[in-house]
Amino acid sequence: MSLILTSSNKALDAYLRRIDSDDSTSPVELQAIRDQADEHVNAVTGVTANADSLTPLGKAIVQLLAEADAMVEGMQRVAIEARRAKLLPDRREELKEAIEHQIGYVVAGYQSSIQRL
Known part of the structure; x- marks a missing residue:
């Protein structure tokens, strides 16, 4: 991931x-x-x-x-x-994926606000 x-x-x-x-x-x-x-x-x-x-x-x-x-x-x-x-390897990967979703949220927030300036 x-x-x-x-x-x-x-x-x-x-x-x-x-x-x-x-x-x-x-x-x-x-x-x-x-x-x-x-x-x-x-x-x-x-x-x-x-x-x-x-x-x-x-x-x-x-x-x-x-x-x-x-x-x-x-x-x-x-x-x-x-x-x-x-954490077991599969749980580490699940945690990484969950955090990536949070980063996606931050990037989408940038796109819906700052990028539109």
């Missing part, structure tokens, strides 16, 4: 392909993509993850950045706890 992300942004898509090239995302790669994502948001909006924004848009962006971090951290916690629980 795997989930492959592609982007219409050529630079982001090329970066994602480099990360995917070994079928594993290292902590360094994960931090780098987070930093790049935050830099792009800052370049476009002037907002950083730890900013106290005065505008409603800025507040919404800060909240989204925090929620993105929380989702990644949540997935990391699920993976750690699944390993600790010593």
Whole structure:
């Protein structure tokens, strides 16, 4: 079971392909993509993850950045706890599939909102 992300942004898509090239995302790669994502948001909006924004848009962006971090951290916690629980291989695959459905929900949310801007 795997989930492959592609982007219409050529630079982001090329970066994602480099990360995917070994079928594993290292902590360094994960931090780098987070930093790049935050830099792009800052370049476009002037907002950083730890900013106290005065505008409603800025507040919404800060909240989204925090929620993105929380989702990644949540997935990391699920993976750690699944390993600790010593799930059988078939249960691990079922868990991966369930989480992929959640990621599908997030992508569909992007398509129904941000993509339509």
